[in-house]
Amino acid sequence: MTNTISYCILLCLSAIVVVLAAAAPNVIGDKNTFFAAFVNHELLNVLGVIVAITVASAAQLHLTLNGIEERMGQSNSFISTRAGIRSSVYGLIWLFLLALLVVILKPVIALENWSQTLANGAAVVIIVWNVLVLIF
Numbered sequence: 475m476t477n478t479i480s481y482c483i484l485l486c487l488s489a490i491v492v493v494l495a496a497a498a499p500n501v502i503g504d505k506n507t508f509f510a511a512f513v514n515h516e517l518l519n520v521l522g523v524i525v526a527i528t529v530a531s532a533a534q535l536h537l538t539l540n541g542i543e544e545r546m547g548q549s550n551s552f553i554s555t556r557a558g559i560r561s562s563v564y565g566l567i568w569l570f571l572l573a574l575l576v577v578i579l580k581p582v583i584a585l586e587n588w589s590q591t592l593a594n595g596a597a598v599v600i601i602v603w604n605v606l607v608l609i610f
Contacts (some may be wrong), residue, residue, distance in 0.1 A: 480606040487522055491595030499591040502598065507603070509594040512543050517597050521570045523602055532563045535571055573600045 504510040536559065539552045565577050580593040 477610060482604060483606065484490055484599065487599055489593075491592065493589040495588045497597060499587040501591075502594045503587045503591040505587070506594075509597075513580060513594050513597045517573055517601075518577055520550055520601070521573050521583075521604060524608070525566050525570050528608065529563055530564055532559050550575060562607050565603060569600050569604055569607070573597065576600070591608070 491502070500506065502509055535558065539556065543549055560573055576593055576596050580590070584590040584593050
C-alpha cells in the first residue's frame, strides 16, 4: 500500500464520522457506552503505549543502522531510511498530542450529542491514523 491509500482511508473515515454525527449521532456518541468510557484517559493510555514502544524501537533501529554503516565502512548510507523513521515517530507524537487535545476539549465542547460524536469520531480517526503510520 502507498501513502495515497492511507490518505484515502483517512478521508473516507472522516467523511463517515461527519455523516454519523449528522445522521445517527448515537452510533459513536456517548450513548454508546464503549466510546463514553474509552475517549478519556483510556485513549491516552493506548496511544501512550504505542508511542513509547515505537520510540524505543526507532532508537534501536538507528543504533542498528549505525552498526551496519560501521561494518560497511560507509557513513550516511541510510539517510532516507532514518528520515522516514524520524518523521513517523514525530507523527505519532503529534497524534498523541492531538488526542490529548481531544480528551481535554471533549467535556468542554461536547454539550450536544453531535459534538460528542465528532469528538469520539476524531478519536477513532486518530487511532486509525496511528495504525497507518505503523504500517507504512
